[in-house]
Amino acid sequence: MTFRPLTTADGSAWILRATAGPVDESIAGSDVPATVPGEVQLDLLAAGLIDDPFDGANETTQAWIGYCDWQYSTTFDWVGDDSDRHDLVADGLDTAATITLNGVEVASTRNQHRSYRFDVGSLLVDGPNELVVEFRSPIEFAREQEAILGARPTVMHHPFNAIRKVASNFGWDWGIDVSSSGIWKSIGIESWSGVRIASVRPLTEIDGTAGTVAAAVDLEWAAGASATDLAVTVNGQTGTIHVKPGQTDAAVRVDAGTVELWWPRGYGEQPLYDVAVTAGDSAWGGRIGFRTVTLDTAPDEHGAPFSFFVNGQLIGIRGANWIPDDAFVTRITGERYRTRITDAVDANMNMLRVWGGGMYESDDFYDACDELGVLVWQDFLFACGAYAEEDPLYSEVEAEAREAITRLSAHPSLALWNGCNENIWGYLEWDWRRKLGDLTWGEGYYFDLFPALVAELDPATPYSPGSPFSFTRYAHPNDPRNGTMHIWDVWNSKDYTSYGEYQPRFASEFGFQGPPAWSTLTASVHDEPLDPYGTEMLVHQKADQGNLKLERGLGDHLPAPRSIEEWHWATQLNQARALRYGIEHFRSLWPLNTGSIIWQLNDDWPVISWAAVDYAGHRKPLWHALRHAYADRLLTIQPRDGVPVLVAHNDSAERWTATVSISRLALDGTAIAGHFVDIDVEPRGIMLLPLDACVLAVKDATAEFVEASADGVDSAFWYFVEDPELALVPTASALDVSVERFDGGAALTLRATSLVKDIVLQVDRLHPAASVDRGLVTLPAGATAVFTITGDLPESLPTVFPMLCSVNDLVTR
Structure with missing residues (x-):
């Protein structure tokens, strides 16, 4: 079995051409060198034909790109061999594509979220x-499909819900509209004979310390193939069965012996075990972890919880929603995935929710989560829109879901399959029912198709129909007493202290905006003068x-602000x-x-x-x-x-x-009043303790505050006025500042002579690549903190606003 890549990295020369649509005059008729995998805008940018799409107002001036048809072409030399099959394998095409080989149409595709394989042996020629x-x-294409299926409500200006493409690629309330096209994953020709392992689902079971792998293997056969052995090896143990030509699926059970459990970070280690599967000349390899994941949504006296248990242990979820980490997804490398997931780990998170308007991420994402102990909540790719349940969409949805479940089922970090983002809520409350009439809207996917597929292909992973969802038909899907809740009225219309009015069983989406770092903002925004x-x-x-809303907030x-x-x-x-404020309230x-998942970790x-x-x-x-x-x-003072x-x-x-x-x-x-309390908090437990009246008997609310401190944890503060x-x-x-330089950075020691609130060093103002190890530090008088800066720094370090920021800068006039 051999694979011939047809990608730029492997020497193939690709050409990009615009073939229809409102093509810009500077590009019309041009042959543009293309990178595969890649995307149209990146090729035009590399050729110097467009400016950076992210810069200034280029989103608007480059909008024509998404309205055009594009062609990728390459010529490659071929020498035939003795293989029985030669398959063209395209791991990702974005989105509606027609493939021709030597002038003969091979296939048409219509789904970015699927891979494709076609037998092209009869079309290849020597030379x-x-x-x-x-x-x-x-x-x-989306407009055409909308006309076929019927218009349905969405939250965006393009009918993203009519096709199977990354929804946020059309723009979102945080995302640029690039409406890209391209061969976005690997493409090439695989030659093989006999039997081919099409997919493997190495599902794990655990009984005490004894692990078992039940490997479900899909097979494909070439003409004239002979029977062979199918072997699965894990932890030094091998299970083998005999398979006959034409047998398309097989199950091999392997007793893996004594194994160690995989745990989310903060609850244990993350041991991983290699799995090797062979059949004839075909081989598959992967990694697994042994763990159980269950979801408790059974009614209780408060409503219905949404509680994750891993290996029988209740897990307190601390997480964030994840979006594609670049609007041009082919630029997301394994290193970038690892860096961003490390950002989550360093912020003490243990779960990332892959949001339904994005994509099923690269294996690099899930591998990193496996290794770092980050649980993955995986949405099926349905967000903020009503979706048709008829063909041609339905069959595409089923095919992509089967492929995604099969690919991801091996990952021990996978903790939940979720049917959709906000669509059940939208149907009930966003005037969808009136607009839809008798049209389907996705209910059959969330309540029938997806749970059936998960039960068939990945039965050990829990399933939820949507987020938010109350797990009963008799409650509003966004009822705080039941299941998962999204809280958006705070950002849209309320003060953030309104988070304290809610007691959600699980807050799976809530957020508040803020600008990016100064250097990130000013590298792309060039208004003179700079103005909100x-x-x-x-x-x-x-x-x-x-x-x-930022100002109102x-x-x-x-x-x-004065500037x-x-x-x-x-x-x-x-x-x-x-x-x-919201997280500390929910944790209290x-x-x-049992959990908070903020919106959002990253930007695209x-x-x-x-x-x-x-x-x-x-x-x-x-x-x-x-x-x-x-x-x-966590120490926190809560009302x-x-x-x-x-x-x-x-x-x-x-x-x-x-x-x-x-x-x-x-x-x-000056210490005015105080007392000591001894705490003894059991593992995974909580204590609430009253403050003595003397501590709360404030005399001058403008000049006094409360601090609760203990060794090894951050202090909690309480203020009597804003x-x-x-x-x-x-x-x-209020600060004495000393600077100590070292090779590659500097250490700033700050000593407070009066209260300084929420100190942040905007070190990117010194150099865009500079970083600092801590931030948002409050120093009472007499306290000291050391901030370590790394990066290429100027000879003289400014230690005043806006590099060194605090609340004091904003409120002193």
């Missing part, structure tokens, strides 16, 4: 061969009335505070609430958004807030019936015993 892949305009409502700034703000918490630098810092800070409800281009890590990889203040709020051991109480949440395997110092302090550090009313002093007057 030069020409392969052509023609792509329809994704926008026009500048032309290019608004191109990079996709949310409806987004900047107005400041509320009484922070004063109106673009203050606007940038204040809105970043407010984003961080909003999510920290444990175990009534430079944009003002809900992300914690911007497109350039800068960790925003929100990321530092998440690292604190998602810590294994209960209008009275603040201390909450100690211990999401670790060890008992937490500590003495907590609770003090009411003046801004200059920041604009606090008698803070300017940062420069």
